[in-house]
């Protein structure tokens with residue numbers, strides 16, 4: 001009895017202590033997705049969280065502050081989400097640096113983390129078009145959140161009964177394999193990725 005009472009008193013304290021502890025850990029500036037509670041459709045963040053074919057993209061995106069956009073009910077974004085298969089097929093992983101280090105340069109762990117995070121941020125940014133919905137019925141070019149990196153959509157011939165996005169090619173070669181509408185935008189699943197150099 002006394003033990004039970006004790007744990008009742010101590011538990012809330014332990015819970016708050018562990019929250020405080022998380023705040024001082026290095027790298028704890030990463031905000032987890034906070035699902036937006038609303039009565040309508042799920043947010044982009046919610047959709048991404050439950051999309052099993054895109055768990056790698058999600059694990060990269062959720063590390064970044066910009067992932068808050070995906071749960072922001074007042075934003076409207078088009079999210080281009082590569083499948084796990086597409087990410088695994090990349091010759092260079094999203095966190096890896098495009099240019100090899102000069103011989104003899106040794107990075108500290110902190111420097112390495114910073115560079116990796118910047119690379120991931122560039123890569124994820126190139127997969128977000130800061131407007132929604134966008135029309136895919138005619139060829140078009142759209143700016144992404146990565147400054148200077150536009151994506152294009154071209155309409156190819158195909159089954160005219162199919163939804164328009166099925167006939168769109170991203171950057172001339174990537175197919176859209178699925179589409180989901182969110183409360184704050186649209187998510188397309190890609191069989192490839194948006195390339196960044």
Ligand SMILES: *[C@@H]1O[C@H](CO)[C@@H](O)[C@H](O)[C@H]1NC(C)=O
Nearest residue numbers: 141142143147148149150151
């Ligand atoms: C990207 O597209 C916009 C139009 O949507 C255009 O004004 C801009 O010049 C393009 N930028 C690049 C780098 O191609």
